[in-house]
Amino acid sequence: MIKIIGRERGFVFEVESLHAGKTAVIVVDMQNAFVAEGSPIYSDMGNKLLEPMAVFLDQCRQKGFRVIYTEDCKLPGKSNILQDGLPGIEIHPIVRPKEKEAVVRKYHYSGFFGTNMDILLRADGIDTVAIAGVCTDVCCLSTARDAMFLGYRVIFLSDMTGTLAFPDKGFGPGDALAQHEMALRNVAFSTGLVLSAAEFLALPVEE
Secondary structure: OEEEEEOOOOEEEEEOOEEHHHEEEEEEOOEHHHHOOOOOOOOHHHHHHHHHHHHHHHHHHHOOOEEEEEEEOOOOOOOOOOOOOOHHHOEOHHHOOOOOOOEEEEOOOOOOOOOOHHHHHHHOOOOEEEEEEEOHHHHHHHHHHHHHHOOOEEEEEEEEEEOOOOOOOOOOOOOHHHHHHHHHHHHHHHOOEEEOHHHHHHOOEEO
């Protein structure tokens, strides 16, 4: 049995198994803008996830889990590489969606805020979501937190998420690994289970 307890909120979450038809993997923003080399907002951690994530997602599909993607987009008129018609907005081909897998476009950090994500998941009877993608401490964390607020069981994949180093905004330059690890601590205390991909895949699956 796996258990996490957030002491201040009395949050208890136990998992002995996963239900194939009630579990979805949310792949957050694995777009060229973040994971293709040469991008101004390139995440080296995200780039290194591409090959192992492709394998992981296929394993999830084989278990019957739903895979659903988010696509970060900027509002029209904003000068940014994350706009329609620019290559940065495209999901990287190594991890691109399979036929009939949904892509949820979002205009804010969370995959749930102002989108149809909740409707899509509830229509399929999903009650457990596993979070993968970039960036750990921004869009992945925001998506996980909103999922928890909406009543989903949240599993956050420690080695299928990654971030980038933040520039100095008055508090010193960021370090990608340190930011990643801090976000994992945050999630583990307040939001859901933090598991590796291997631990997630090792959980028994009910049909």
